[in-house]
Amino acid sequence: MKMFDFIRPASIDEAIAAWRPGAAWLGGGTNLVDLMKTGAAQPDRLIDLGRLPGLDRIETGAEGATRIGARVGNADLARDADFARRFPMVAEALLSGASGQLRNAATVAGNLMQRTRCPYFQNPETACNKRRPGTGCDARGGVGDNYAVLGWSDDCIATHPSDFCVPLAALDAVVEVIGPNGAREIAFADFHHLPGTTPDRETALEPGELILALRLPAAAAEFAGHARYLKLRDRTSFAFATVSAAAALKIEGGIITGARLALGAVAAKPWRAAEAEALLTGHAPDAALFDRAAEAALSDAVPAHDNAWKIPIARRVAARALALAARGTPARMPALPASVFAAEEPAHV
Amino acid sequence: MSDTMSRPMRFGSNSGQPLTRRDGLAKVTGTATFAADNHPRNLLYAVCLPATIARGRVAHLDVAAAEAHPGVSHVMTPQNRPPLQGDPSEKPTMFSFRIEVLQDDTVRYAGQPIAMVLGETIEAATEGARLLNPRYETMTPRIALDQNEPEALEPGALGRPADVEHGDMQTARNSAAQGIDVTYETAPQYHNAMETHAVVAQWDGDRLILDMPSQALVLSCAGYAHFFGIPAGNVTLRSPFLGGGFGSKAIPTGPQVLAILAARMTGRPVKLMLTRQQMFGPVGHRGATRQRLRLGTDDAAALSFIDHEGVSETSSFDDFLEPAANASQGLYAAQALRSTHRGVRLDVGTPSPMRAPGEASGSAALECAMDEMAEATGLDPLEFRLRNYAETEPGTGKPYSSKALRECYAEGARRFGWSRRPLAPRQMQDADGMLVGWGMGTALFPCPMFAADARATLRADGTALFETSAADMGQGAWTALAQIAADSLGLPIEKIEFRSGNSTLPDGGIAGGSGHTATAGSALDASGRDVIRQLGSMAAADPASPLHGADNATFQARDGRIEVEGDPARGEDLAAILHRAGLEQLEGQGSAFRKPEDAENRAMNAHGAVFAEVKIDPDLCQMRVTRLVGAFAAGRIINPRLAESQLMGGMIWGVSFALHEKAQHDPRTGRIMNADFAGYHIPVNADIRDLEVITIHEDDPYVNALGIKGVGEIGITGTVGAIANAIRHATGRRIRHFPIRIEDLL
Amino acid sequence: MSLSISFTVNGTRRDLTIDDPRVTLLDLLRERLGLPGTKKGCDRGQCGACTVLVNGRRINSCLTLAATLDGARITTIEGLAQGDALHPVQTAFIENDGFQCGYCTPGQIMSAVGLIAEASAGEDLERIREGMSGNLCRCAAYHGITRAVQQATRRMAEAEQEGTA
Known part of the structure; x- marks a missing residue:
């Protein structure tokens, strides 16, 4: 690990002032410290956010929006009973990510900022336009299982690994940030970038900007009755998604009056499927409708690698997530993490 | 010594008891000391730099940058590496491979050490290694089985000739009513014990102290002595x-030799612990295989022939072939049997024995092929195997030393509920709509015995010390061997002090081949009985003893006494005999032994039957092995609790083989791109649900005096095929490669 | 640069000056504080062998920079037993043979203690399996581990009930 300065600011102002090019914010460290070990990240300065006041609260305001401080732990958020009741698929997604230990250390802002698990990005001896712009992309023509089928470019075929971000995208979360030029808000849809010709520019954060909080609008809670996160993976637990989906419906009088769908592990950002949502609205929920919606969600999909199989599987995951959502949110939330094998009322063996 | 070799009668109450581990307290309190937990004063840390290409040469290392990093004390490269006295290309012991210790700048595989950095802290040495920033001249690597020509290689198939043929293959082929011709592929797998390879090396003049996990302590000493x-x-x-071994910790490795060399060079203790990534290369692996299986049956579904051709990878500079086709030699009765092994030289580290070497990958293919053949005959897979049950060893006709496989089939099938299995695939679904499939496979593992010695010392206070340099890598040697030792003197285990895990003790042999309990246990047993024989002679000759004049051959050790068989009232305390002879202690020696005529004339295997249930989402194709039942006959079980754990662990390795493990090489550099636990999957807790192990008792008077066969590896065999067969049964899809993954079932 | 931090390890206060900000909690425990019970299996948060409790919560010590722990309360495997009295999880691991080689065991046990404190799994085997999936065991002692956690959960709940009765 490259040597670095370690700064422990006591206030947000101090933190902002401590930033300089080459610096990195340290939240839970579960991703950044790992990347510093492989050499994929080599900050000169670490600014530890652990002592900043006020970033560890979950608050619901008068208008019903829920504000989650940047340093709230993934596990704490998932276990917050009120939060899980209002945003069940977010809790489900959180609990299906990583391990109990990692969820205890990881923070919500860090989850937004986590880097791709592309093995070529992770290992600094390889060509990677994301890690070192202009060097090329060794993932193309290489090996690996988690490449994109949507939104990729010739310069980068990596996917965003987050579970948490998938329902956030579906629910129109807002990211509150602060930086040298003051505070601003970024719509979740704009927060993560597709690679294009600049895969190194992964988010809308400007240099020196820091995430203060995430906000889920009050309207997002209206889906609480029909919301599921479904994650397909190569192991039953502790594995990144092969494909995942967050599906949420509003059903009134047997008709879908609102629909949200986002896919994970298919693109460099959580993939919001707006066409599918439009297609669902105004119809009675049934399997054929969900298949059509899933078809629409993947209509632009093109394999970036030898992963053409991922397109049909993504369709099926999307359709299944919608079907599960239509069935209704399970009584016990968070249920077991969003595995295919998580029966809603798990059998006692 | 002949009296010590006769079949003993068992009087002790220790063997057969499900004792908890004697080392359990140390392991749950964090006081069990693993190699890298040692921390001598004045320690230096060593960190390896592994090659990130598989073929070429190192053109440049930025030694100056590494040396300039604060805390870095030395950088060892091919330019300045001190000489070794032994040639690293030589094989000083029977389990040796040519090792890479900075002989030159050639890169032969990814992960090969190309430099070593020493530092005052682990952080400094780690960064120093990174700063070396190697540049390479690269050549196109050969990393897949189709990238070189298969060739016949000399070492054969782990102790067997590369090619074995029994019976008249041509006649059998011609006479077969039907047959199959199928090819299976298995992926390269890496041992990945949780404890990575480590050493703390300290020199004192020309004496060397190594804290190092080893499956073969005395043998390893010979290996390291050779180099120095x-x-x-x-x-x-x-x-x-040992924090696990699985075959990877029996032989000297290059990084460990370099760390020892660094300690000699600097005059300071040196600690090296490989990173997880560095476990993919210089410490062995299970080579990929491609196996063609041709089977034929007659009209009555009796096997006419099994023709098993194995191709597996080896390195460009040494030879080890995963002996997969051996699996077909000893199991099913067929008129003709043929197995061949060919090697393909690739730019990979040299493969090595990995838990059930050959048996695991060979069984995987064979058990699938047997199901394919069963399906062709229209028979239930178990019925087909029973029709081809071998009463004597196929090919050789040798009688088995014991073989309760039929009982394993019956009991396993009963516990699993096999009789309710529909013959056709894709017939079962659970309440959640998951496809359900049931499959089975036969398990088989041979029962080797190695050389081992032990020493028993009976003390005047009625306690005893047993000593042998055995290795406990989790199988339970600290406990099971002490149970055997206690029984040999007829003492309760609380009276036994057992010293092990140190090479200065009598040579406990190799913890491998599932033969350690049999081997070291036999030596311990013999050493204890040597004490009893000496005591018996003393007592029989002593007019003051109740045993005076009795025949030593009738003596039994029980409850701290020697008694006359059939007349237990006539006996004397061990301590009393010792006391009267004026002895403070009495020492006995023993060695592992198998009668040569039995070894020659009998086929010796542990057997088993594994039944698997899988559930598969019909659309999403995610799989889970929801139930495994394994019934095993492995001779005498010394400790049922620990044996059950071993067998379960083996079965989970079967799950891992079937569904998870696969090293992925970049085709351009040859580097393994998933060389970590996030990318190279092994099962997590949630992958394992219901697991049941049944052991069928066997009295085997031939394998060794104790009747022990071994349970360390057999659990993988049978299980891999059972899972693949269950996937076939659930989905109707026959997948002919491992691991089987979601995308294979779409 | 030097960083001054104070924390408690197994109840003992430690005031340290760390001369290298790269030092992880894992390496600090093992190489500088003489507490090698916590094990290194991957050093990248992928195996759980290094699990310890920080302020009562289980975390991977390999991904935790020591410099971030000022004021923290750290519990390692060495601090779990009270004198000769084993923690119920430790006892359950022995009784259920929840280990073979023992290398992942300190991490498994600390993870189990953390999981039980999280009170999200109870005695449900499927939830225990999920909750313990951050701890790899290459010997694959998962059957015993799962039962050990279930037994310890039950015994701790019983002991608590008796305590309040």
Whole structure:
């Protein structure tokens, strides 16, 4: 690990002032410290956010929006009973990510900022336009299982690994940030970038900007009755998604009056499927409708690698997530993490 | 010594008891000391730099940058590496491979050490290695089985000739009513014990102390002594606990030799612990295989022939072939049997024995092929196997020393509920709509015995000390061997002090081949009975003893006494005999032994039957092995609790083989791109649900005096095929490669 | 640069000056504080062998920079037993043979203690399996581990009930 300065600011102002090019914010460290070990990240300065006041609260305001401080732990958020009741698929997604230990250390802002698990990005001896712009992309023509089928470019075929971000995208979360030029808000849809010709520019954060909080609008809670996160993976637990989906419906009088769908592990950002949502609205929920919606969600999909199989599987995951959502949110939330094998009322063996 | 070799009668109450581990307290309190837990004063840390290409040469290392990093004390490269007295290309012991210790700048595989950095802290040495920033001249690597020509290689198939043929293959082929011709592929797998390879090396003049996990302590000393030009007796290797071995910790490795060299060069103790990534390369692996199986049956579904051709990878510079086709030699009755092994030289580290070498990958293919053949005959898979049950060893006609496989089939099938299995695939679904499939496979593992010695010392206070340099890598040697030792003197286990895990003790042999309990246990048993024989002679000759004049051959050790068989009232306390003879203690020696005529004339295997249930989402194709039942006959079970754990662990390795493990090489550099636990999957807890192990008792008077066969590896065999067969049964899809993954079932 | 931090390890206060900000909690425990019970299996948060409790919560010590722990309360495997009295999880691991080689065991046990404190799994085997999936065991002692956690959960709940009765 490259040597670095370690700064422990006591206030947000101090933190902002401590930033300089080459610096990195340290939240839970579960991703950044790992990347510093492989050499994929080599900050000169670490600014530890652990002592900043006020970033560890979950608050619901008068208008019903829920504000989650940047340093709230993934596990704490998932276990917050009120939060899980209002945003069940977010809790489900959180609990299906990583391990109990990692969820205890990881923070919500860090989850937004986590880097791709592309093995070529992770290992600094390889060509990677994301890690070192202009060097090329060794993932193309290489090996690996988690490449994109949507939104990729010739310069980068990596996917965003987050579970948490998938329902956030579906629910129109807002990211509150602060930086040298003051505070601003970024719509979740704009927060993560597709690679294009600049895969190194992964988010809308400007240099020196820091995430203060995430906000889920009050309207997002209206889906609480029909919301599921479904994650397909190569192991039953502790594995990144092969494909995942967050599906949420509003059903009134047997008709879908609102629909949200986002896919994970298919693109460099959580993939919001707006066409599918439009297609669902105004119809009675049934399997054929969900298949059509899933078809629409993947209509632009093109394999970036030898992963053409991922397109049909993504369709099926999307359709299944919608079907599960239509069935209704399970009584016990968070249920077991969003595995295919998580029966809603798990059998006692 | 002949009296000590006769079949003993068992009087002790220790063997057969499900004792908890004697080392359990140390392991749950964090006081069990593994190699890298040692921290001698004035320690230096060593960190390896592994090659990130598989073929070429190192053109440049930025040694100056590494040396300039604060805390870095030395950088060892091919330019300045001190000489070794032994040639690293030689094979000083029977389990040796040519090792890479900075002989030159050639890169032969990814992960090969190309430099070593020493530092005052682990952080400094780690960064120093990174700063070396190697540049390479690269050549196109050969990393897949189709990238070189298969060739016949000399070492054969792990102790067997590369090619074996029994019976008249041509006649059998011609007579077969039907047949199959199928090819299976298995992926390269890496041992990945949780404890990475480590060493803390300290020199004292020309004496060397190694804290190092080792599956073969005394043998390893000879290996390291060879490289450093010192007598083997000058090396002390301490390995009280291994954090897993699975075959990878039996032989000297390049990084460990370099760390020892660094300690000699600097005059300071040196600690090396490989990173997880560095476990993919220089410490062995299970080579990929491609196996063609041709089977034929007659009209009655009796096997006419099994023709098993194995191709597996080896390195460009040494030979080890995963002996997969051996699996077809000893199991099913067929008129003709043929197995061949060919090697393909690739730019990979040399493969090595990995838990059930050959048996695991061979069984995987064979058990699938048997199901394919069963399906062709229209028979239930178990019925087909029973029709081809071998009453004597196929090919050789040798009688089995014991073989309760039929009982394993019956009991396993009963517990699993096999009789309710529909013959056709894709017939079962659960309440959640998951496809359900049931499959089975036969398990088989041979029962090798190695050489081992032990020493027993009976003390005047009625306690005893037993000593042998055994290795406990989790199988439970600290406990099971002490149980055997206690029984040999007829003492309760609380009276036994058992010293092990140190090379200065009598040679406990190799913890491998599932033969350690049999081997070291036999030596311990013999050493204890040597004490009893000496005591018996003393007592029989002593007019003051109740045993005076009795026949030593009728003596039994029980409850701290020697008694006359059939007349237990006539006996005397061990301590009393010792006391009257004026002895403070009495020492006995013993060695592992199998009668040569039995070894020659009998086929010796442990057997088993594994039944698997899988559930598969019909659309999403995610799989889970929801139930495994394994019934095993492995001779005498010394400790049922620990044996069950071993067998379960083996079965989970079967799950891992079937569904998870696969090293992925970049085709351009040859580097393994998933060389970590996030990318190279092994099962997590949630992958394992219901697991049941049944052991079928066998009295085997031939394998060794104790009747022990071994349980360390057999659990993988049978299980891999059972899972693949269950996937076939659930989905109707026959997948002919491992691991089987979601995308294979779409 | 030097960083001054204070924390408690197994109840003992430690005031340290760390001369290298790269030092992880894992390496600090093992190489500088003489507490090698916590094990290194991957050093990248992928195996759980290094699990310890920080302020009562289980975390991977390999991904935790020591410099971030000022004021923290750290519990390692060495601090779990009270004198000769084993923690119920430790006892359950022995009784259920929840280990073979023992290398992942300190991490498994600390993870189990953390999981039980999280009170999200109870005695449900499927939830225990999920909750313990951050701890790899290459010997694959998962059957015993799962039962050990279930037994310890039950015994701790019983002991608590008796305590309040």
